[in-house]
Amino acid sequence: MKLIKSIVRPNKVDDVKNALEKLHISGMTVTEVRGHGKQKGHTAIYRGQEYNVSLLPKMEIEIVVPDSMVEDAIKAIIEAARTGEIGDGRVFVLPVDETYKIRTGEKDVF
Amino acid sequence: MNEPQSVSAEPRSGAVLSPKRRLAEARTELSLATERGEGGSQALKQYSYRMDAMVEQLFNEAPRASQSVGVWALGGYGRRELCLHSDIDLLVVFAGEIGPADERFLQGFLNPLWDLGLTVGHHIREVGESVGLDGDNAEFLLALVDARPIAGDASGLERFLENTDAVATATHTLEQLRALITERHARFNGTLFQLEPDVKEAPGGLRDLFGAMTIAKLTDPALLKQGGAGARALADAEDFLLRVRSTLHLQLGRQHNILGHELQERVAESLRYPGTTPRQRVERLMSDYFRHARAIDRSLRWALRAAPVPVGNNLVRGSDGVKFVDVRRAADRPDTWLAAFQAAIDCGCAVSDETLTWLEQHAERFDPMDFFQQPWHRDDLLRFLRPRPGLYERLSEMHDIGLLGQMFPEFRAINCRVVRDFYHKYTVDEHTLLAIRNLEQLTTPVPERRRLSGLLSELAQPELLVLALLFHDVGKWRDDDHVSESSRMAKRMFDTLGLDPEARATIEFLVEQHLSMSHVAFRRDTEDPEIVRHFAALVGDEERLKMLCLMTLADVEAVGRDTLTPWKEELLWGLYVDAYNHLTHAYGDEVIHRNETALAAVIDGRPADLDASDIEAFLEGLPRRYLQLFSRDAVYRHIRHARDLRPGAIEAWIERQGVGWELTVLTRDQPFLFSNISGVLSSFGADILRGYAFTKSDGLVVDMFHFIDQERFLELNESGDGQLLSVLENVVSGRVDLAERLRRREEGAFRQRMPGTPPVVRCDNESSRRYTIVEIFADNEIGLLYRMSRAMSESGCDVDLVLIATEGRRAIDVFHLTRNGTKLSPPQHSELIANLQGVLEGRP
Numbered sequence: 001m002k003l004i005k006s007i008v009r010p011n012k013v014d015d016v017k018n019a020l021e022k023l024h025i026s027g028m029t030v031t032e033v034r035g036h037g038k039q040k041g042h043t044a045i046y047r048g049q050e051y052n053v054s055l056l057p058k059m060e061i062e063i064v065v066p067d068s069m070v071e072d073a074i075k076a077i078i079e080a081a082r083t084g085e086i087g088d089g090r091v092f093v094l095p096v097d098e099t100y101k102i103r104t105g106e107k108d109v110f
Numbered sequence: 111m112n113e114p115q116s117v118s119a120e121p122r123s124g125a126v127l128s129p130k131r132r133l134a135e136a137r138t139e140l141s142l143a144t145e146r147g148e149g150g151s152q153a154l155k156q157y158s159y160r161m162d163a164m165v166e167q168l169f170n171e172a173p174r175a176s177q178s179v180g181v182w183a184l185g186g187y188g189r190r191e192l193c194l195h196s197d198i199d200l201l202v203v204f205a206g207e208i209g210p211a212d213e214r215f216l217q218g219f220l221n222p223l224w225d226l227g228l229t230v231g232h233h234i235r236e237v238g239e240s241v242g243l244d245g246d247n248a249e250f251l252l253a254l255v256d257a258r259p260i261a262g263d264a265s266g267l268e269r270f271l272e273n274t275d276a277v278a279t280a281t282h283t284l285e286q287l288r289a290l291i292t293e294r295h296a297r298f299n300g301t302l303f304q305l306e307p308d309v310k311e312a313p314g315g316l317r318d319l320f321g322a323m324t325i326a327k328l329t330d331p332a333l334l335k336q337g338g339a340g341a342r343a344l345a346d347a348e349d350f351l352l353r354v355r356s357t358l359h360l361q362l363g364r365q366h367n368i369l370g371h372e373l374q375e376r377v378a379e380s381l382r383y384p385g386t387t388p389r390q391r392v393e394r395l396m397s398d399y400f401r402h403a404r405a406i407d408r409s410l411r412w413a414l415r416a417a418p419v420p421v422g423n424n425l426v427r428g429s430d431g432v433k434f435v436d437v438r439r440a441a442d443r444p445d446t447w448l449a450a451f452q453a454a455i456d457c458g459c460a461v462s463d464e465t466l467t468w469l470e471q472h473a474e475r476f477d478p479m480d481f482f483q484q485p486w487h488r489d490d491l492l493r494f495l496r497p498r499p500g501l502y503e504r505l506s507e508m509h510d511i512g513l514l515g516q517m518f519p520e521f522r523a524i525n526c527r528v529v530r531d532f533y534h535k536y537t538v539d540e541h542t543l544l545a546i547r548n549l550e551q552l553t554t555p556v557p558e559r560r561r562l563s564g565l566l567s568e569l570a571q572p573e574l575l576v577l578a579l580l581f582h583d584v585g586k587w588r589d590d591d592h593v594s595e596s597s598r599m600a601k602r603m604f605d606t607l608g609l610d611p612e613a614r615a616t617i618e619f620l621v622e623q624h625l626s627m628s629h630v631a632f633r634r635d636t637e638d639p640e641i642v643r644h645f646a647a648l649v650g651d652e653e654r655l656k657m658l659c660l661m662t663l664a665d666v667e668a669v670g671r672d673t674l675t676p677w678k679e680e681l682l683w684g685l686y687v688d689a690y691n692h693l694t695h696a697y698g699d700e701v702i703h704r705n706e707t708a709l710a711a712v713i714d715g716r717p718a719d720l721d722a723s724d725i726e727a728f729l730e731g732l733p734r735r736y737l738q739l740f741s742r743d744a745v746y747r748h749i750r751h752a753r754d755l756r757p758g759a760i761e762a763w764i765e766r767q768g769v770g771w772e773l774t775v776l777t778r779d780q781p782f783l784f785s786n787i788s789g790v791l792s793s794f795g796a797d798i799l800r801g802y803a804f805t806k807s808d809g810l811v812v813d814m815f816h817f818i819d820q821e822r823f824l825e826l827n828e829s830g831d832g833q834l835l836s837v838l839e840n841v842v843s844g845r846v847d848l849a850e851r852l853r854r855r856e857e858g859a860f861r862q863r864m865p866g867t868p869p870v871v872r873c874d875n876e877s878s879r880r881y882t883i884v885e886i887f888a889d890n891e892i893g894l895l896y897r898m899s900r901a902m903s904e905s906g907c908d909v910d911l912v913l914i915a916t917e918g919r920r921a922i923d924v925f926h927l928t929r930n931g932t933k934l935s936p937p938q939h940s941e942l943i944a945n946l947q948g949v950l951e952g953r954p
Binding site for chain 2: 057087
């Protein structure tokens, strides 16, 4: 069982969601985040004043999938979120030991 | 003003009495009543009615005036408290300028009054006199409070007063009254307990009573019932003092108001005071006098202390908020109601509960058109809607009592409307009002919102944004496409208000596109230049972009408390900056081509005198932005002038636009043309606020400058526009040396230069395919545009396109330049920037 954490462009969230739904992955957490990768933001100019936009708006999508689906899920996310330009984002994969349903206290079995 | 009542004073035979006989009979009647000890309020009222009849007769018998004229009773006569030997104060109001026939009328009317031995105080006024009443003397202002029409045109005074500033006049009248009371009391050592009192002037006398009544009349008619000695005690005091005064006038046969020791016995006897000795009768009379004087004094002090403050025509601010002085006067004038809410915003308080309840009871009687009968009512509404603290609260009050819904039935359609969509947290009407509150909050900037507050402060007409917000969701009364329905409903409001075409287009755009910016910012890849280009094309110009950005922000923030996250705000701002830069830098590359839709639309709607070929020839090659900046009518007008343009000639005209003026110029390009035009405007003291300059590849130039006529040259000179255009022609043709014209003015400007923000000059060769872009950000001053553009021409540059904007004290000018038909090289950049910096720093 893995937690897949993807940082993507804000406008790519719907595409990623659709791609994951095709894999029957519908549970996810989407969060507005700000940050930067290698590009370290960029310089914007407004009325002659330059200012550095260091933390760029991105979306974070978290899903938890069985080990058997990790590869497909990562592939779907990357294909949906890619533009080929700097700033397309990152995918992190983390191990998950156990998960529980809060309402029932029931332990999930994958 | 009270309506006149008339009494029949004619003999039963039907014969008309002479004025002399009328006066004599009136005096006899009052004298007899006074002798009976009954010369109080009732007798004086009757005497005043008889005097009215006599004045009306003299008015009718005077030679006819050449125009409408009315006569008004002022002061004590206006209150119908005319004593036997009181002065008669009259106001004569003419509809227009007084001519010889009117002077004959005045002589024929006033001379007989003097011949009758009356002491007449008269004031002559014309309705059109523009001098404010706040400059008038105190006595006249106070007398005017009790003005009452007697004869002739009864509407003249109202029209005369309409020309004055009601608040200033009422405030000034009250200030003058307070000063007069203080001064008068000082003459009596500040005490009412005078053993030989002046029943008119002394503290606690008639003047104090009328002072208290005047304060109440100007501020709150119920004031004297709410405190002081009370209305009943005042009425008794008034009647007593008038009976005493009438007796004094009768006893001495002249105007005399001092109740001296000797007269006290005669008055006590005349007023039938009981007592076996004169001393007993006098003691009882004077005891009554002091009791009444004390009541008046107490009420006057209460009135001075508790009177609300005048804040508008028929409006005052009391401890519970803004209210009408005379609700009966307001009842049939729904067009005046908005002023109560405007005054509340101006005063930073609420509209009083009592007034809100009253408005709620009366609002249903009226239709939208009743609130906006005249163009100035629309202007009042737009002024009211300017975002500032208090607007949300006042609009909410208006909505709560149903007034907003009566003014705009479209808004009533979303009253408490619930749309279950799981992200809106409030009803549709409250969401709308909260969106306006969000905008309002930007007027008191906090550091994290400074850039958005700046955008709001730069808007020329932020009230249109508020109006658009008010209507952006009215279509949600239906369950389907609310945007189209909101737009349709907004159009009905346009007709109610009689908005001008530009305002209609702006509001329509904002309502129809109010979801577009959030859609692009949150759901599209704004790093794709094509997405930004499309969005910028949709918006059209910077002003609309700013409005749409602020509307989106206010709208999203009003969905729920945490809906507008810093994350979303950053996305919106990023799109705004990209679109702004695209609009100001890249528009020169997007020109109108033959066969494109926008061109076809202009051709299809053309007037009969224009051929399709004229339109094609004119528009082809101009930036598309030209069509977004000018109305269709303006475009056709430009085409006509371009068609008629002779070689070497200039087609130019000046028109008033709002508080400013617009100069439009069509001509063929030549070196220094732009700097010459802007320089000529500066030489007449014009402050150029915004403008556009377009140069086509065939050399045709279309320039438009919007400016403020700071020295009122155009306003004060009937042929001022002709003179300016003549100088322009002479300068452009080289017959007049502009530098010489400007030298002295520029020297003055340099001397007066205030320390400000350092200027910024930025050169950009990347944003446009065809042009080098030079942006200048500097403190605005006379001649700045001239000097900058001249420096560019002197550096060998062609000024092809210009956007001129002024925001506060800051000039923001964007020039699109070429040199010999191409962009500038890096060394040419450096040279130009050095030259421009030198000009900005005032170096020769």
